[in-house]
Amino acid sequence: MRGLLPAPGPLRPLALATLLSRVGNGLLMTVSVLYFTRIVGLSIAQVGLGLTIAGLFGLLSAVPLGHLADRRGPRTLFVVLSLMVCGLSLLYLLVQTFWQFLVVSVVLTVIDRGAGAVRAALIAAITQGADRVAARAYLRAVTNIGIMAGAGIAVFALHFDTSTAYRLMFVLDATLSIVAAFVVLAVPRVAPQPKSDDGPVWVALRDRGYLAVAALNAGMSIQYAVLDVAIPLWVVDHTDAPRWTVALLLIINTVVVALFQVRSSRGIADPTTAARATRTAGLLLLASMVLFAGASWGNAALAIGLLAVGALVQVIGELLQSSGSFLLGFDLAADHAQGQYQGVWNTSMSISTMVAPTVLALLPLGLGAPGWVILGVWFALIGVLFPPVVRWAAARRRQAGQMQTVGA
Template sequence: MPRLPAGALRLLVLISLINTTGSGLWMVSSAIYLTRYAGLSITQTGLALTLTGLVCMIASAPMGYVADRLGAREVFVAGLIVQGLGTAAFVSVQNMWEYLLIGVPLAVADAAQRGAKGAVIGGAVPPEERVRTRAYLRSVTNVGIAIGSALAGVALAADNRWAYVALILGDALTYLIAAAIATRLDPIPRTAHTPGAPRLVALRDRSFLVFVLLDGLLSTHFGLFEVGLPLWIAHRTDAPTWLVAVVYLTNTTAVVLLQVRAARGTDEPKGAARAARRAGLVLLIASGLYALSGHASGLVTIALLIAGALVHVVGELWHSASGWGISFGLSPADKHGQYQGAYAIGMQLGQMLAPIVVTTLAVGWGDPGWLLLGVAFALAGAAMPPTVDWALRKRPFAPDQLPTPKLDMAAEG
């Protein structure tokens, strides 16, 4: 088996660690800064974040196409630079409209750098090592966010405008440092558009879009850790609220330690689809354990919640690995950018729907809601293998055995 290119992996790991450390700074401080110092109400903050999230989702596949055409490394670097400069500009925001004036272009830049990053991995890493690379990067992402969150805690203790401004500028700086490091990545060959051929092929690939939809449905489980489970613990169980921190720590630690191991066997589409099926079943079991915790008391409640979190994170690890294996495995060799952008739509859709879905079903309905949510996870996972089989039957070649992409020599020269 070919070894992973050490240079590319080191650079991608360093970029992710620096960038996600900045993300940790922003995630902890943004809501407080926007509502206290940037002139946005709580409702406006939620609306603005939803709108920019929607823009990012819509722009994902088109910006992935741009990365294929103009060069994945170049678009990756440009996206990081724009995000760095735009994030720094947030310190001058005074109302929601000013936020959107900056936030909408940033959402497009975010879509560009995410799709381009996927294309960089697709172009620089051997097919059998791409999922493992994604797994390493996800582990590093959790480490970076934890570091950023810890650093942000120091500034939050000061609790004044300049402390929050320092966090925002720190986040902006991490984008620019990451962009400088990304310039050291090897360039990925650009592909020329064939006259008369459709541009956004990924959005015409029905079997791939079905996979994206199923993956998006599975992705709503992330909302359980972020929103649903904290509310469930606080309002529907007798567990102490500090258990929320224990659940988060359990999840983060497991991802850091086990994501690479969990990705084994998912480097080709059929193996990845089987992992998605396992993930759906495991998430059904986790949903049942969470539901039972609402009927228990004392130490039994705590034990059920921790057991649910441990089972849940196994499903999360398999689901993440399955998405990488399927999305790379079904992508034509010259279209990784737009296919990775289209794949991101599912995750973004799941993140948008998760807060209302998990709070309404799990927290609002209780047992019936947990059951419905768990069954939905299991059905989405079970649908993955036939969907992948359908997609593979439509492809005359294995994706990485397609004819050599037509390079845009003028762009390269």
């Protein structure tokens, strides 16, 4: 990729669609909780419970819809699912009770999680080899930029703090997402994978090597919630750093990801280099957790310094881990069932997102500095496990590929 835009081809419209939809995501991430509590009248507990239940149901959709993408082709299916998400999101404007909120959230999350798996299958179909890593890295950088832009626009709704202002954000999100869905039609159509009558249907769920790597990746991905969940409470309740330090750390993370995600993916060309990068990421995450822990023992200036350095070290680890994850999720999957495999990968990430707040509440926020160290050791141990487990999974994938070739 050169410059700010990917090379001409199918990735370019997908990048534009990603930018538009993520601006919409940034809008809702900023205002949705306030809308449901201040305007609709739900409690924080009701919103949290509803989203948790929706998340549990969402785990059920990624693999089946990913499998459907293999059978029907991912591009058109992704457009259809995206348009369904747009329509369902507008139903939030009609919500008046908790049960209405719960029903809309469950249906919306089920379709949205499935659309994520289908999108990953589409990326797998239009890219090959190391280009997949670069493509996912570019799209992740675009995602961060879009969310930042959406959050910036949402400031106007926060300023006016009226029902009309909040509802306008939902409408704007739906509008951007509809445009994004139609932009995806500029991506060439992907032919469905031929159906095979031999062997099991749910091959991804039987692939122990892939499941093991996905589980390790999910365990490492708990680190994505550190800045969102643990750091705000840690800074305010356990350090002498001023409250604005929380915003500083988020800015460091967002800017570094936007600027260096693509660059960090260079050199990650196969499962071996991806596993090594993830091992390094685990060690960097250990160092960052220790730095966060140390911030509780110094004055304000020292705390700010340790937190800032910790955030910088963490985001470098995050860049390496995410780049390794991009490659492993694709390269260890069977080419004829990428949608199904991406469904498994996305489901593991969803589980990680669900358990992360509990892990962070029990360890760093519950135990203090020792909890940070325990969490860091967890990341380091997972990182050390990656190379041998990936070697095993890759050997199983080669063996399965050879058996398919012989069978053909």
